[in-house]
Amino acid sequence: MDNKGKIDVQAKGHNGPIDFELSIDDGRVTDLEIKQHSEIPGIFDQVADKLRSDVLENQSFAIDAISGATVMSEAILESADQAVKNEGVQLPEKEKEQTRQKEEIQVDIVVIGGGEAGLVAAARLLTAGKKVALLEKNGYLGGATILNGSNVTATGSKTAKRIFGEQAKKDTPQHLAADVSNESLHTNDQNLTQVMTENIGEAIDFISDFVNLNYGKAQTQTPEHSIDRQIELPSSSSYELVKKAAEAFTKKGGQIFLDARVEHILQDENGKVTGVVAEGRKRTLTVHADAITLSTGGYGANLNMRGKKAKG
Ligand SMILES: Cc1cc2nc3c(=O)[nH]c(=O)nc-3n(C[C@H](O)[C@H](O)[C@H](O)COP(=O)(O)OP(=O)(O)OC[C@H]3O[C@@H](n4cnc5c(N)ncnc54)[C@H](O)[C@@H]3O)c2cc1C
Numbered sequence: 001m002d003n004k005g006k007i008d009v010q011a012k013g014h015n016g017p018i019d020f021e022l023s024i025d026d027g028r029v030t031d032l033e034i035k036q037h038s039e040i041p042g043i044f045d046q047v048a049d050k051l052r053s054d055v056l057e058n059q060s061f062a063i064d065a066i067s068g069a070t071v072m073s074e075a076i077l078e079s080a081d082q083a084v085k086n087e088g089v090q091l092p093e094k095e096k097e098q099t100r101q102k103e104e105i106q107v108d109i110v111v112i113g114g115g116e117a118g119l120v121a122a123a124r125l126l127t128a129g130k131k132v133a134l135l136e137k138n139g140y141l142g143g144a145t146i147l148n149g150s151n152v153t154a155t156g157s158k159t160a161k162r163i164f165g166e167q168a169k170k171d172t173p174q175h176l177a178a179d180v181s182n183e184s185l186h187t188n189d190q191n192l193t194q195v196m197t198e199n200i201g202e203a204i205d206f207i208s209d210f211v212n213l214n215y216g217k218a219q220t221q222t223p224e225h226s227i228d229r230q231i232e233l234p235s236s237s238s239y240e241l242v243k244k245a246a247e248a249f250t251k252k253g254g255q256i257f258l259d260a261r262v263e264h265i266l267q268d269e270n271g272k273v274t275g276v277v278a279e280g281r282k283r284t285l286t287v288h289a290d291a292i293t294l295s296t297g298g299y300g301a302n303l304n305m306r307g308k309k310a311k312g
Contacts, residue, residue: 001024001087001088001089003024003025003026003027004024004025004026005023005024005087006021006022006023006024007021007022007024007083007084007087007089008020008021008035009021009022009079009080009083010079011075011076011078011079011080012075012079013037013038013039013072013075014039014071014072015037015038015039016037016038017036017037017038018034018036018037018039018072018075018076019034019035019036019037020032020033020034020035020076020080021033021035022080022083022084024084024087024089027089027090027091028059028091029055029056029059029084029091030056031052031056032048032051032052032055032056032080034048039072040146040147041237041239042142042146042147042237042238042239042242042243043069043140043142043146044072045239046066046139046140046141046142047066047069047072047073047139047140048076050066050139050140051063051066051073051076051077055077055080058094059091059092059094060091060092060094061077061078061080061081061084061091062077062081062094062095063077064281064282065077066138066139066140066259067137067138067139067258067259067261067280067281068137068138068139068140069138069139069140099282100282100283100284101282101283101284102283102284102286103283103284103285103286104285104286104287104288105133105255105285105286105287105288106287106288106289107130107131107132107133107255107287107288107289108125108130108131108132108289108290108291109125109130109131109132109133109289109290109291109292109293110132110133110134110135110275110276110287110289110291110292110293111125111132111133111134111135111292111293111295112134112135112262112276112292112293112294112295112296113134113135113136113143113294113295113296113297114134114135114136114138114141114142114143114242114246114256114258115141115142115143115144115145115146115242115295115297116145116238116241116242116245117145117295118134118136118293118295118296119134119141119241119242119245119246119249120203120206120207120245121293121295122134122249122254122293123206123207123210123211123245123248123249123254124206125293126249126252126253126254127206127210131253132249132254132255133254133255133256133257133287133289134249134254134255134256134257135257135260135262135276135278135285135287136256136257136258136259136260137259137260137261137262137278138258138259139258139259140258141242141243141246141256141258142238142239142242143297144297144298144300145238145241145242146237146238146239146242147238148237148238149232149236149237149238150232150233150235150236150237150238150240150241151218151220151230151231151232151236152200152204152230152231152232153176153200153225153229153230153231154168154200154201154204154215154229154230154231155171155172155173155175155176155197155200155201155229156171156172156173156198156200156201156202157200157201157202157204157205158201158205159201159204159205159208159215159231160201160204160229160231163215163216163217163231164217164228164229167227167228168229170227171227171229173194173197173198173201174197175226175227176197176200176225176229177193177194177197179222179224179225179226179227180193180196180197181193182224183222183224183225184307185307187306187307204231207241207245210245210248211241211244211245211247211248212244213233213240213241213244214233214234215231215232215233216231216232216233216234217230217231217232218230218231218232219232219236257278257280257285258280259280259281259282259283260278260279260280260283260285261278261279261280262276262277262278262296263277263278263279264276264277265292266286266288273289273291273292274288274289274290275287275288275289275292276289276292
């Protein structure tokens, strides 16, 4: 090709081919545009955005893969590299940056985990006037949350009153707890269930206001529940919550660190928590804090903890 043009590239993704187009101008990569893919959209969108900006900034495909999405990122980078070579385009030779950085920050509270629990907690703490940092081990946000269809119970919320009208008045935390217990064949942890049933309404209203979410009645109502109480987002995807909550949180002054796997909890001589140490591909991040919020995901994959009768 001449010094300017477009190259169609195909990479092998987890779920099928990933088609993208590279724009080249004057021996420089000026765009990497995804045309088609079959990957999980919430994860793929974040990974593709980050790869695109890293490639454009570094003018190289010899850059780090995105943590938690290594196979997908390497497939894109390697096929792009091969495609430009096949077209005779010479990008400047660059060695991968190998140096590790050390960074140290001080906040009031550090939130560990960037799924819905971590994002809502972080947003809430920020709203309460705290200086908050959220640390996520992957190079993208969302955890298991990104896979779910956003269907959630709205018991006790203003949102439920708006959607279900008079019927919402009959729905109480005790009523919800009884249905959850029946649904899980009475294997559920009663204390955790109580925390959820008594706080879910307030949490739904809080995050709806914080990021301007517009929940509606869910198309699927849990058959084991004795009343309609499920709501969902217009996109039917919790990626909407993750994306909007992260944007609002950072816009209002919260800090998010990706590729930051918390490996140590710091304590003083009396055992009081004083912060955490997180490791990433290129950085050790020490966060000094008065408190930490652990929101690193559930135990759905642990048969012993969830009970042998609970299938799925
Ligand atoms: C396919 C599917 C469908 C579902 N559908 C629904 C539904 O319709 N309704 C519903 O209510 N629930 C649903 N669920 C369950 C729901 O998605 C989870 O309960 C919820 O997402 C848990 O959120 P979380 O923030 O606790 O965990 P996660 O979203 O998993 O977030 C935890 C985060 O912590 C990070 N992390 C872990 N360890 C560390 C560490 N050491 N340092 C830094 N970060 C760390 C993880 O990478 C992750 O991003 C579904 C789940 C799945 C898998």
